[in-house]
Amino acid sequence: xxxxxxxxxxxxxxxxxxxxxxxxxxxxxxxxxxxxxxxxxxxxxxxxxxxxxxxxxxxxxxxxxxxxxxxxxxxxxxxxxxxxxxxxxxxxxxxxxxxxxxxxxxxxxxxxxxxxxxxxxxxxxxxxxxxxxxxxxxxxxxxxxxxxxxxxxxxxxxxxxxxxxxxxxxxxxxxxxxxxxxxxxxxxxxxxxxxxxxxxxxxxxxxxxxxxxxxxxxxxxxxxxxxxxxxxxxxxxxxxxxxxxxxxxxxxxxxxxxxxxxxxxxxxxxxxxxxxxxxxxxxxxxxxxxxxxxxxxxxxxxxxxxxxxxxxxxxxxxxxxxxxxxxxxxxxxxxxxxxxxxx
Numbered sequence: 001x002x003x004x005x006x007x008x009x010x011x012x013x014x015x016x017x018x019x020x021x022x023x024x025x026x027x028x029x030x031x032x033x034x035x036x037x038x039x040x041x042x043x044x045x046x047x048x049x050x051x052x053x054x055x056x057x058x059x060x061x062x063x064x065x066x067x068x069x070x071x072x073x074x075x076x077x078x079x080x081x082x083x084x085x086x087x088x089x090x091x092x093x094x095x096x097x098x099x100x101x102x103x104x105x106x107x108x109x110x111x112x113x114x115x116x117x118x119x120x121x122x123x124x125x126x127x128x129x130x131x132x133x134x135x136x137x138x139x140x141x142x143x144x145x146x147x148x149x150x151x152x153x154x155x156x157x158x159x160x161x162x163x164x165x166x167x168x169x170x171x172x173x174x175x176x177x178x179x180x181x182x183x184x185x186x187x188x189x190x191x192x193x194x195x196x197x198x199x200x201x202x203x204x205x206x207x208x209x210x211x212x213x214x215x216x217x218x219x220x221x222x223x224x225x226x227x228x229x230x231x232x233x234x235x236x237x238x239x240x241x242x243x244x245x246x247x248x249x250x251x252x253x254x255x256x257x258x259x260x261x262x263x264x265x266x267x268x269x270x271x272x273x274x275x276x277x278x279x280x281x282x283x284x285x286x287x288x289x290x291x292x293x294x295x296x297x298x299x300x301x302x303x304x305x306x307x308x309x310x311x312x313x314x315x316x317x318x319x320x321x322x323x324x325x326x327x328x329x330x331x332x333x334x335x336x337x338x339x340x341x342x343x
Contacts, residue, residue, distance in 0.1 A: 010143030015111040019139055022117040026124040027134040034100065035133045044135035046101045046158075054163040058097035062087035063154045066191040067221070072150055073206040074218040077115055080153060081122025082129070083188040086225035088157030089130040090246040090303065093232050094259065096167035097159030099132035108151035111141040119153070122224075130229040132157070165236070169243035169259035169306075176242055176332040177312035178266055181231070182325035183302030185223035185278055189249045190296040194221065197286035212281040220278050228303045231322030235305065239315045243306040247298040253339045254295055256304060265335035266306075269342055273327045276300045294341065306332060 006013060020040065027039045036045040048055045064083045071080050081104070089099040104123050106116060116139055127134045146152065186194060198204050198217055210220045228246075235241065243259040256266050279300065283293050293299060307315045309331075316326045333340075 010110070011141045012111055015113055016139060016141065018113040019111060019116040022113055023120045026117070026120050027136070030124050030127040030132070030134045032100070032131075032133040035135055039136055041136075044101070044103065046133070046135060048160060049100075052160060052162055055160050056097075056163050056166060058092045058095050058159045058161055059157065060088045060091035061154065061156045062091065063152065064188050066195060067186075067188050068151070068153065069195060070191065070206070070218070070221045074222060076218065076222060077118040078122045079222050079224045081119050081124070082126040082224035082227070084153050084155040085123055085126025085130060085132075085157070086227045087188055087248065088155045089126075089132060089159070089227060089229055090225075092157050092159035093229055094167070094244045094246050095161060096165050096236055096241070096244075097161040098233060099130045099157055099159045099229055101133045101135045101158050102127050102130075103135060103156045104137035105140070105154040106137070106151060107140045107142055107146060109141075109143050109146035109148050111139065115151075119151070123155070126224075126227060129227045132159075167236075167241055167244055170261055171240075171242040172259075172261055172264050172306055172332055173242070173308075174264060174332050174334045175309055176306050177309050178268060178329045178331060179305045179307065179312065179316060179319070180273065180301040180327040180329040181226075181228055181303040181305070181319065182273075182327065183247070183276075183298045183300055184226040185276065186221065187225040187248070187298055187302055189298065191221070193286070193288070193296055194282055197282050197288075202285050210278070210281055211285070213277045226302050228324070231319050231324045232303070232305070234322045235315055235318045238318050239307060239311050241305060241307055241315075245304040247302050247304065251295045251297055251299060252301060252304075252341070256339045257337050259306075260332075260337045262337055263334060264332050265338055265340055266330065267333045267340045267342060268330040271343060272329045273300055301327065301329070304329070
């Protein structure tokens, strides 16, 4: 028997080194002044920006989920990294935090340096859009754990906020206005149901048109999650914000109550926006009940902002000037904490 090597067992250290060489310049392009050192050490060092007097670090971790299955079918790997970053930075943004740095984890069956480079290129683009630094991560080749050709992603976002500027929902009062920011599509939630409808019920292929959308399945389902960081930071610099919510798994009913105090209920008018075609197509094809659609998908609203009535017009103007499609969804009313969808 010939002597065994790690490569014989399924792990290629040389491929890993090649991947790190490809990733390093992508990470370097996202650097902020607070980053001390580059990719390659055992840990990353990031200083807190000097302008903060009482800095509080705000952190979040998330993944991309079964949206990755669509990327595998399409053979496209340069957008899911944007989703990964978005899920983390949008979460820390909810509490008023400016995203400071990000780390990623890529676990895969076989380390293909070109594919890893494509994935991390998307992560770096997401960091660029969010204004945070990609300071490190981990790439793990695990042939006995992942199916051939597949991988998983996880990400870790850290932001910073002045203690006195934390947004936690305690300032919400009845009479406040609820503004919504349009999503770019499904973002990275509800894909187990979406894939079931598209591939099993409709029997479509990845390159087929998705009825009612004017787009292929790949185009509609791989649209990256919108990153709201620049526009919301601009808003926070101009307007007092009572609460914010990132609309992820659980939709509007599952996420908005997380930032409401007891005795406050969000009344949201369905007529305030047109549900995008991709959701209408999925709902019709799967005969999915309306309530199920709203607790599975974002339904076209990716982020919510709650402000006082007197500040609503100014808030909407700032967000629109920053490039957002702003929807006046409704208002906060007295009642049991939750979401009330009305006509």
